[in-house]
Amino acid sequence: MTRRLRGVGGPALLVLAAMGTTPAAGQETEQRTAYARLLAAHVRPVTITGIRLNAVDYTLLRADPRYAQAVTDLAGAHPDLLSSDAARIAFWMNAYNLLAIKAVVDRYPVRSIRDGGNLVWPIWKRKVGTVAGRHYALDEIEHDILRARFHEPRVHMALVCASLSCPDLRREPYATDRLDAQLNDAAREFLANPTKGLQAGPDGRTARVSSIFKWFADDFGGPDGVVRFIRRAAPPAVVERLGGLDARGLSYLDYDWSLNDTSRVGAHQ
Secondary structure, three states: OOOOOOOOOOOOHHHHHHOOOOOHHHHOOHHHOHHHHHHHHHEEEEEEOOEEEEEEOHHHHHHOHHHHHHHHHHHOOOHHHOOOHHHHHHHHHHHHHHHHHHHHHOOOOOOOHHHHOOOOOOHHHOEEEEEOOEEEEHHHHHHHHHHHHHOOHHHHHOOOOOEOOOOOOOOOOOOHHHHHHHHHHHHHHHHOOOOOOEEEOOOOOOEEEOOHHHHOHHHHOHHHHHHHHHHHHOOHHHHHOOOOOOHHHEEEOOOOOOEOEHHHOOOOO
16 A cells, blocks of 8 residues: 555654653663563464464463563553654554553453453443553544544554454564555455455455444445555455455455464364
């Protein structure tokens, strides 16, 4: 994709500062934060019930001291110090993904993140964690901040609600100075995954895509915009197989809300 976010290329120090690190820590890369080390240690590629994804080892993660430190860093963060859209988007996506993990850990073991809520008060609307001294629900971060303020559809390729059919949780945080490349990579990987992102039809005119593209179609510019996004963001080999695709050829994959837990590897394969 050719679109660039305002502020991409800004110093990684801004994200580190927002996450509550000291000025001296700003001399390190974002890969040295507790959250970064947590992702690198406890997220790995697996296949669960036929779906390829990056899953989380929640058993080890919740016992890792870096988990408590990452949650503490987020609670003491200073996103008001961030001066670019790229820095703010990276920060709030990382915050969402960490709080989704926390929503699971708080009630683990569970079969789905949705077990933490009910029909009247779903998990998405519950205050699940603290950012910058304020309690947030996942819906507030996704809808009131990321969608309402930034109008960047690629965030839907990066927000991970702890479920099998979500886009993959990266094994690194989103970072200001690499955000465009990371978002493009996230979109490309999701659309290259026929088990949850996109299944090209045999005739070049149809495709089954993630239900994310139905739920948030307006963020992509409607069904026609979804097709344009696929053509820009998917790998060339996928785009070549969809030469005749238009909005009429879109249908949607079932969404599996089962937990993205490595302990389920081999279950019901």
